[in-house]
Amino acid sequence: MNAWGRAVLESARGQLISFVRAPVTSILVLVLPLNLMLLMSLFALTGYNAPTGLVMGEDTPRARAFVQALRDAHNSFDLRPMSREAAHEHLRRGRLVAVVEIPEGFDARIASGRRSTVQLTVDNVNLDMTEDVRRAVPAAAAIFAERLNLPRVRVRPRLINLLEKDTGYVEYLGVSAVALAAVIAGGILGGTVIAREWETGAARMLLVASSGAGPVLIGRLAAAACMGVVASAVTALVVIFGYGVPASHPWEVVAGIVFTVVASTSLGGLLGVLLRRTLPITPLILGTQLPFYLDSGALEPQRFDGEVLFRAAHLSPAYYGVGVMEHAYNNLFVTPEPVWLLLAILALAGIVPAAFMGRLARR
């Protein structure tokens, strides 16, 4: 092995020893991606089934049929039967999104061919959930009419799903959060280990080294990437065994984690070389990557949110990581680019900054 290679290995070894000697730091590195993944999954828990108070004026077959229609209206309501007073109190305090009141005499009016009026009170503070509820009520009425074979409904939708089954939101978001975890872990570790070379004054000595600063910095990044991969792998295993989402393409999971972490570590390292201070690295990476995560196909294929956001998404490794992970776990294509291209771009994002690291260090 030549001197350059030996310098890379020695530097990586030194960094790994440093991680081992600081167990608290290492544990926090392992916890960080897991923490982010679990926390992002919370978003999925409130994305659908709006908590809704149900006030039943009567318990009759048609009233029950309407309640069932509400329940079957595309995962829109988490119906909670309660008294009228309690429902409105909860609504006023922001504990419910809406209150649905089925009036007394509902069954008799429907049976006699007349119309019955249902009261819907909405806490229209969260527009996303408010609109879901408003759209779900007509959907429930359509289901109700269909099940009761009510005449004179002249138009019905005929829904054809492209995929065999919908992927649950927790499963979808949990998987995309593995990519986020890899990006954050890699970016922070890469940025911090490189910036510390300047803070400790080691960078000045590296510049006069015979092989230059390049191999040492690459070695540091390699060690940071190893830690990032281990941390992200733990997260990926939690998704498989904790969330019960089997990997459709296990090798893609491995490749996705490794390539996303490598790209993020390298880009984080680039930031470290440019800033040369550890202090701003973390807020910068966290602050830029959380928004980019929302704009990466983490919630739905990114192109559906418009061309501007779609183009912007390509600036972050999160987009490519999410694309790979959704295919690897859920067998979904959420990007127009094929998986091999996503991996190739991640690899390029890993190699190019690392290759210029030595030159940038001499700035």
Added chain:
Amino acid sequence: MIPTAWTIARSDLTRWRRSPALVAATLIPAAGMSLTVLALTFAVGRQPVALVREGYGPVSERVVEILRQSDGFFLRERTPAQAAADLENQWVCAVISIPKSFDTDVARGYGHLEVKLNNVDLDFSDDIRRSVSEAVVMIDAPGLASLGEESDAAAPPAVPVREGGDINPYRVEVVETDLRRPDVSFLAYQMVPVLALLALTAGALVTALSIAGDREAGRLRMIRLAPASRLGLVLGHLTGGTLAATLLIGLVVLPLALLGVLRAPPGRWPVVAAILVATAVGSTGLGVIVGLVTRRVTTTVLLGVNVASASFLLGGGFTTTAFLPPLIQGIAHTTPSFYAVEALREALFYAAMPTLGRNLTVLLGTGLLSLILGVWMLSRSGARLAPARIAA
């Protein structure tokens, strides 16, 4: 004690002000999140859908009009081949087709709109399904399908009723009452956690890193040798972080209020201001604790990120905490951001503020707790103040 505290606070503020990287690091998270929220405001609830028209009768025309007016879609008219390609390339998430025989079918009472859907995930697919149902119901019962809009519930059906037919064949009418008029905009609702995030980055993260930096450089030990009170030292960091965070929050809130994005009910601005200051105190208190319990900057960074992200996301960053499972709600109650977001949302959007006292107490209490813990930790062995050995 006060001069010491003020000197430390001023030093923290000066260090922050003189470091463009630090200022950027403080502002970028909130700025990035604000931009994302702004972008999502235009996208939320509306999905790109292709419309394939094969029927051109008057009923088809009317249905196309309904679909165009729907606030659930961004509709683009395409040929069948173009629509299939758009669906494949993710330009659209669904294709709605109006068949050739649509007018005749409707006259016979069994018209169908065919909807081909890229059902990639449950939440998003259900959004489309709901919007399609709403548009279809609009044909026979416009009042039922216009919830939340300024419309006449007794409006005639969009497609003329057959002889002997009934208006609203679904037999269910809905009267909607909203807690407020107009709806709160998505931007205003989501800006509240962005303010909490700003407090967390400016107050918690920067203060924690500043304390850890002092320790690692050996400054903390030197300060301890000086005739300065420990309370003054901790109070100084708390004051510096709080001032920085309050200043930044003020710089963000003021234009938002002037632009009308954030609107407080009459007489509520002083309460909102008090909550924002308390949020800055609580977040900085969190930062003081993180900064004092860690010995190395790297550890501070990692603990800080874990704490800040947990605090932001559990506190209601992307969710409404009250809708989470009880166990998670219980955990969320341990983060100061939860109280900040709840207090701000109550003050800005709700008629009553039943939890204001509790929320302010917890936020200010976090600051106080950080003072007590900080003094206690500084009183312990001086070894803790020594810079950690810097490894490779």
